[in-house]
Amino acid sequence: MANDTITWADLLEIYQNCVWVDDHIANLSIVSGGIVDTLKLVETSDRAYHEADIALQDDQAQLTVGSGVEVRIGSPHRSLGLLVKDWDALLASSFSRMREPSAFFIRSDKTHNATLPLTEMLLQYRSTMKLVKLLSESALFADQQQAKLVYFAGARIEVPVKFTANELRSIDSAQVDLLAKALEGEVHSEQRLGILADAVLELVSGQSAAGRFQYLMQNVDELVRRVNNGYRLFASSFSYSKIRSELEKTQSEYVSRIHKTFSDIQGQLLVLPVASVVVATQLKAPTVCGPELLANVAVVCGACLFAALLIASCINQWMTLNAISREIKGQRTRLNAEFSEIKDLFTGSFDALDGRILWHRWVMSIIVGLCVVGAGFTVRSYVVLTNVDAWSCLVGYGSTS
Template sequence: MTFDDLVEIYRHTRFGADGEGTLTIASQPILDSIREIDADPRLYDDVQIGLLDDAPPALGAEVRIAVGHPRHSLGLLVRDFDALFQAPMAAFEEPARYYVVDPGYASGDLPVPATLARYRALLDVVAILRNAASYVDEVQRELVFIGDEKTVVPIAFRAADLVPGLEANAARLKRVFDGALHGDEKTEILATAVVRLVGSLRQSVRFSHLVRNLDAVCDEVEKGYRLFVSSFSYSKIRDDVETARIEFVGKIHRTIVDIQGQLLGIPVATIVVASQLKSATGCGLPFWTNTAVLLGAWIFIALLAIAIVNQWHTLTVLDTEIRRQQQRLADDYALVSGEFADQFDDLIGRIWWHRLALGGVGGVAGLGALLATIAYLMLTARGSGACFLFWS
């Protein structure tokens, strides 16, 4: 048996105050349902509807029945909207299937009562408040805000608290939070407004006071967000990105400028080595001159290699920082971040070319040192290694 079958029974029942009612068997489906329930104890346990009269039910007759709460998975039977709002999880989402005795409304019926329409608007507000709260206790139905102090807001309300302006104010609040831009800042502003409004009240009335004064919360959030946005503009972001780009370009260029002296020394050292190496046939002055020149060349190469490695690491740090700034821009200003993608790509491209240049410089210097070593070995007679032993 489905909850729709139960709703048909509820609609034709005059409910009393003691869990009893009078059912008018107005149709064959109702009669079939009553007979089925009366014949199956397990079904009775699920639907909690029982006949109180001894006479068998008949079409068109009125019978007294006992009506209880059906199994929760079937649906909810509540006396009024206040009881509906106290149902499990009803503070966060509308129950899927329910029947409200007063005013005789079942979920899905049209037109929607004004109280239910305001309740649905309130659920939109609760969803926004959940994101602003530090944490949410669904079992206790509490929103907890932690700032200078811990502020607990129990989600307790009645139909009388759902004032006529609730739907319009809920729509105002939703408009502020539409879109992902500045989401963290918006929720922080909302949390501050809520704590300021209800923090001094006793817990039991905080949420109802918040609902009744939702227009004041909307005003506070809108004003706070306008104040925040006043410091945010496209031109300001563009200027900040351009300033950062110029700074990064300078740092990237310095990776070459800082070792420019060593780079200029490469051709000088090559010329010196080429002009100073002479043919050496023994352990005389030419041999020691050639050895000193070659040793100087390799010392220069070692110092240059240290400088290149150091600048390579500098470029790695700059690359990481540029990508971090790019991601931060995408997170904070997602709507306009694409406008500046080319500038970040240009910086990353510059780093790639500077790395290529550093690698080329290191390769040329190493090749020069290798050629100098080959020239040294060619100009030095075989067996000259004994000169080092003799010298020592």
């Protein structure tokens, strides 16, 4: 603690080590120096005393670790937290029935907001608060001060959020989790909440106002069933034709772009077998410097240049395929995020595009491989057939000219 400031942690340590004699008096076991410091602070600081509302019954008591003292404990300042006798006292506050207080301590079973492991009552209380939150989102508005939910269906219908500690035991935590799961997702979130509101109105229509919320607590499974059935009915009539038409148009463009990567080099591919024939038929076996040697050199250089240009074109098209693949991946990610409920309807189309890209990559790889093999074959044929030092002949021609 700093200066004369009391924190909830300071009070919680005291509460946990108290045995209450009555509503205001408790026997406190001093188990740490922190408790000693807190007690001394409330004895010397008016501010700390008023915030904690704790006082020693015996001013002469020895404040040492291991000793016990009798203290008077009142209600701490509301900004620090709530100290209540039992669960019913906690639930007497309308605010505590609408949301869990950030800090509280229950004397009867020493439950507090940070209790671990969770007790059964704390788990059921939090499940009930989760149910209240879901219902509040579906209601026309939620009155926190008076703890009631207001719906409208031709007339104003109120659901007072009233329940006791004993009625907390009727909540089914697993069903509340299923209800929350049924309402998850950004797609049609408003429609889901509308379906929940309709389900609530149908269930409470025959109940007295005072018992409506308790009835909902006891029938969360019915809420889950009605929400799921209602959403399935809504989804069956939901038209996704616009999404599909836009997606198919985009995918058609992708198909055209993918095929273009092959058609752009298709003319060069047709020349590939012709070039191989030309190389095979045009290479001679010169023994002296002359036109035949120059022709061999020209054929080899031309074949290698053609192979290099074709490989460069394939690399360029490969990079284009990579760019298209990234765009498709981005669109798939966006669809999965924005339309998770219907993403399975379009998975096949995306898989088909990925398959086309993979096929074109295989074709590009084979073309590059054939170019390398063809260029190697040409060079090897030139070396086998030519028994003349071509460089000397070319230099000789240059000096002669």
